[in-house]
Amino acid sequence: MTDAGTLGSPSLIAKIFFAAFLAITLAITWWAARRTRTTDQFYAAGRSITALQNGFALAGDYMSASSFLGISGLVSLRGFDGLIYAAGGLVGWPIVLFLIAEPLRNLGRYTFADVVAVRLRQVPVRVAAAIGTLATVSLYLIAQMVGAGGLVRLLFGISYEKAVVIVGAAMIVYVLFGGMLATTWVQIVKAILLLAGAMILTFLVLLQFGLSPIQVFAAAAGSEGAQVLAPGKLITDPVDAISLGLALMFGTAGLPHILMRFYTVPDAQAARRSVFYATLLIGAFFLLIVVIGYGAMVLVGPGRISAVDPGGNMAAPLLAELLGGQGFLGFIGAVAFATILAVVAGLTLSGAAALSHDLWVNVVRRGNPSPGEELRVARVTTLLLGALAVLLGIAFKGQNVTFMVGLAFAIAASGNFPALILSMFWRNCTTAGAVAAMLTGTIGTLLLICLSPTIQMDLLHHEVAWFPLRNPAIVTMPLGFLAGITASLLRPEDAARDGFEPMQRKASLGGELPG
Amino acid sequence: MALARARRRVALGLTLILMAIYFGFIALIAWNKPLLGTQLIPGLSLGLLLGGGVILACWTLTWMYVRWANAHYDPVLSRLRSDEGGR
Numbered sequence: 323m324t325d326a327g328t329l330g331s332p333s334l335i336a337k338i339f340f341a342a343f344l345a346i347t348l349a350i351t352w353w354a355a356r357r358t359r360t361t362d363q364f365y366a367a368g369r370s371i372t373a374l375q376n377g378f379a380l381a382g383d384y385m386s387a388s389s390f391l392g393i394s395g396l397v398s399l400r401g402f403d404g405l406i407y408a409a410g411g412l413v414g415w416p417i418v419l420f421l422i423a424e425p426l427r428n429l430g431r432y433t434f435a436d437v438v439a440v441r442l443r444q445v446p447v448r449v450a451a452a453i454g455t456l457a458t459v460s461l462y463l464i465a466q467m468v469g470a471g472g473l474v475r476l477l478f479g480i481s482y483e484k485a486v487v488i489v490g491a492a493m494i495v496y497v498l499f500g501g502m503l504a505t506t507w508v509q510i511v512k513a514i515l516l517l518a519g520a521m522i523l524t525f526l527v528l529l530q531f532g533l534s535p536i537q538v539f540a541a542a543a544g545s546e547g548a549q550v551l552a553p554g555k556l557i558t559d560p561v562d563a564i565s566l567g568l569a570l571m572f573g574t575a576g577l578p579h580i581l582m583r584f585y586t587v588p589d590a591q592a593a594r595r596s597v598f599y600a601t602l603l604i605g606a607f608f609l610l611i612v613v614i615g616y617g618a619m620v621l622v623g624p625g626r627i628s629a630v631d632p633g634g635n636m637a638a639p640l641l642a643e644l645l646g647g648q649g650f651l652g653f654i655g656a657v658a659f660a661t662i663l664a665v666v667a668g669l670t671l672s673g674a675a676a677l678s679h680d681l682w683v684n685v686v687r688r689g690n691p692s693p694g695e696e697l698r699v700a701r702v703t704t705l706l707l708g709a710l711a712v713l714l715g716i717a718f719k720g721q722n723v724t725f726m727v728g729l730a731f732a733i734a735a736s737g738n739f740p741a742l743i744l745s746m747f748w749r750n751c752t753t754a755g756a757v758a759a760m761l762t763g764t765i766g767t768l769l770l771i772c773l774s775p776t777i778q779m780d781l782l783h784h785e786v787a788w789f790p791l792r793n794p795a796i797v798t799m800p801l802g803f804l805a806g807i808t809a810s811l812l813r814p815e816d817a818a819r820d821g822f823e824p825m826q827r828k829a830s831l832g833g834e835l836p837g
Numbered sequence: 838m839a840l841a842r843a844r845r846r847v848a849l850g851l852t853l854i855l856m857a858i859y860f861g862f863i864a865l866i867a868w869n870k871p872l873l874g875t876q877l878i879p880g881l882s883l884g885l886l887l888g889g890g891v892i893l894a895c896w897t898l899t900w901m902y903v904r905w906a907n908a909h910y911d912p913v914l915s916r917l918r919s920d921e922g923g924r
Contacts (some may be wrong), residue, residue: 402873402884406866409891413859416898420848540880551882552874553866560867567863571856594906601899605892612888747845826841831918 335652336478343515343660344492350507354500361696364501365432365675371506371586377599379506380583382513383668384411384574384600385607387469387661388727390516393608395634397615399624401542401550404615408608410567414574415604419597422575424590425746425829433672434581434738435680438745438760440828441821442753444689448680450760454737455578455676457764460714461730462579463669467715468723470662476636477655482719489659490712493667497674497704502586505667512657512664517603519657520610523638526645527617535613542616546624550616565796566728572799573731576738579672590832614638621645633724670707677703725776728793729767736798737763744806746829749822755810763802770794840913847905851898858894862887 358364371379389411397404430436435451467486474485496504531537542550574580584593618627618637621644630636639658643651678700683691691699740759744751770789771777778787791797865873865887873884 402882402888405885405888406863409859409862409888412892412895413855416855416895416902417852419899419902420852536878536880538880539882539885543876543880548874548876548882551876551880552884553870560864563863563867564860567860571859591906591911594903598899598903601895605896608892609889612885823838826838830838830841830844830914 333478333648333652333655335649336655337652339652339656340478340659343511343656346511347492347496347504347508347660347663350511351496351500351504354504354507357503358499358501361432361700363503364697364700365582365671365679366585367502367506369586369588370503373587373592373595374599375506375510376583376587376592376596377603378513379509379586380580380596380600381603381607382509382516382661382664383580383583384604385513385516385661386466386665387473387658388465388724389608390520390611390661391473391635391638391658392633392724394611394615394618395627395631395637397612398618398622398627398637399634400554401546401616401619402552403554405612406553406563407570408612410570412601412605412608413567413571415597415601417571418575418580419594419601422581422742423584423593423597426581426742427584427587427590427593428829428832429746429825430585432582432585432679433675434576434578434742435676435684438741438756439684440745441818441825442745442751442756442815444684446753446757448684450757451738451741452676452680454733454741454760454764455680456673457768458576458578458730458733458738459669459673459676460710461726461733462577463666463673463711464714464718465723465726465730466662466666466669467711468718468721470659470666471715471719473635473662474659476631477639477658483716486712486715489663489666490708490715492663493670493711494705494708496663496667497671497708498701502582502671505664505671506583506586508667509664512660513603515657516661517607517610519642519654520607520614522650523642523645523654524610524613524617527613527621527641530617530621530645538613538616538620541620545620550619559791561796562791562793565791566793568799569728569732569735569793569795571735572739573733573735573795576734576742577730578676578734578738579668582668582672582675614641617641666711670704670711673707674700674703677707722780725771725792729771732771732793732795732798733764733767735763735795736767736802737761739763740799740802740806744803744810746825748807748810749819750810750814751806752810752813752815752818754813754815755806755808758809759802759806762805763798766798766801767794770798840910840917844906844910847902851902855894855898859891862891 393404393407429440435448439447470489471482471486475482587593618641622640627637639654642654682699683696737760741756745756773788775787776792778784875883
């Protein structure tokens with residue numbers, strides 16, 4: 323046996339587990355397809371998802387392969403620094419609950435642009451929101467696809483391109499035929515499998531340490547030095563640290579594929595409860611991940627982990643093989659693959675909704691599509707986006723794209739989030755203001771990331787970067803708000819002001835807008 | 838609407854509490870690394886404890902909000918709804 327164990331050699335058990343997952347999810351899709359006949363069913367699962375189910379689905383969207391493999395790997399190599407991401411990953415959820423979930427559910431139908439456009443002029447808002455949505459979704463998609471290709475190559479030994487095509491094809495089938503209902507149930511099944519896998523792995527680690535997590539940390543400090551329990555080199559610049567924190571905290575509340583899930587539940591109360599469940603599940607998941615990471619540090623060792631993959635992504639699979647043998651490794655590998663599939667499906671659906679619902683129906687058709695047209699367009703855009711995701715995945719092969727997830731969060735926090743908050747809570751917000759917030763936030767973030775050390779120094783190998791921060795949110799998020807407020811004050815809009823009271827009523831009470 | 842204002846006050850208050858907790862944690866990471874490395878008992882550093890504390894704070898605050906909404910917000914809301922329906 324080599325250092326990598328059996329990683330990368332085609333494991334029959336892993337393939338059987340993955341085939342079983344595909345079979346189950348395709349059966350779900352077949353079942354869901356017969357219940358996906360209307361636009362409401364395609365985008366929002368006919369509002370039939372319960373709060374607990376939606377809690378699992380939300381958690382599933384958030385527990386991506388990059389958090390499972392990436393954060394546990396980061397902990398296994400650098401110790402405490404990985405925890406910064408784990409804690410940051412959770413703090414966005416209470417914000418979603420306090421500020422967004424309930425009014426969003428009452429005000430919108432399919433996309434977050436529905437909410438921003440309630441009392442503003444449709445066309446400009448829809449166009450700007452679609453730009454923000456597509457920017458976030460495509461960056462997130464690229465990161466997931468590239469991650470999928472690399473991961474599957476390491477786990478199953480099949481080629482990068484083949485892996486990307488498998489993910490793309492399965493995801494298109496889920497979304498195209500099963501719509502939101504299939505996408506949600508695939509996400510629920512995967513969330514349960516992933517949590518179960520993480521719990522078993524944590525239990526196996528704790529068995530070696532008298533069932534005490536503190537013993538695991540102590541052993542890590544014993545073998546690798548006490549500094550693994552303290553913050554290390556990951557965050558050197560305090561401003562950058564706070565900037566990343568802002569993006570993580572407020573970005574969640576602006577991610578289109580997360581926001582879309584609140585339309586799948588029957589009412590605002592269910593939306594509220596679903597965030598509570600999601601927060602519990604995600605928090606528990608991150609606690610498990612930290613124990614798994616330190617467990618891998620002690621039992622597998624950083625040397626062996628980084629020999630297989632310098633980023634540490636294989637820490638959890640290596641630990642699984644060590645403690646549970648080939649069968650368990652196969653299970654964990656299949657779950658990681660399934661995770662990417664489910665997340666990519668949700669992303670594609672929200673991108674398709676922006677293209678068909680926001681751009682085609684509300685801009686091109688001015689809100690009056692012919693019967694059945696919206697659903698047809700939604701399916702065509704799903705197909706196009708799916709194909710695009712595969713092409714992008716192959717185009718970005720071998721690139722380090724981990725920064726793209728952080729970038730997607732920064733855009734969501736700087737463009738989508740300010741527009742949502744201003745339009746929902748500020749009487750004087752106007753069309754010009756909402757559009758200015760979304761465009762300034764989105765374009766400003768993209769521009770600053772191009773000038774940042776990540777692109778200038780790491781990718782282009784220049785000596786200096788024009789902009790010192792790796793995450794621009796601390797500049798672009800206030801900028802988004804400022805642009806929204808300034809433009810609103812410069813271009814007052816009577817209709818938008820008059821619409822505030824009726825909108826507030828609807829945000830609390832739900833139902834149709836009076837008048 | 839008094840109810841919308843009450844909800845906004847609770848939501849904003851809880852948001853600010855969470856921001857204070859989280860950015861306090863980040864500020865400690867950025868400016869006082871040795872302090873977070875202090876081991877309270879062997880294996881349990883202050884940093885790990887506070888990191889777990891952030892997760893615990895998220896759970897507690899969401900629980901507090903849901904409890905407030907169920908006990909105070911929803912009853913008023915359903916009264917408003919039935920008033921409207923009766924008109």
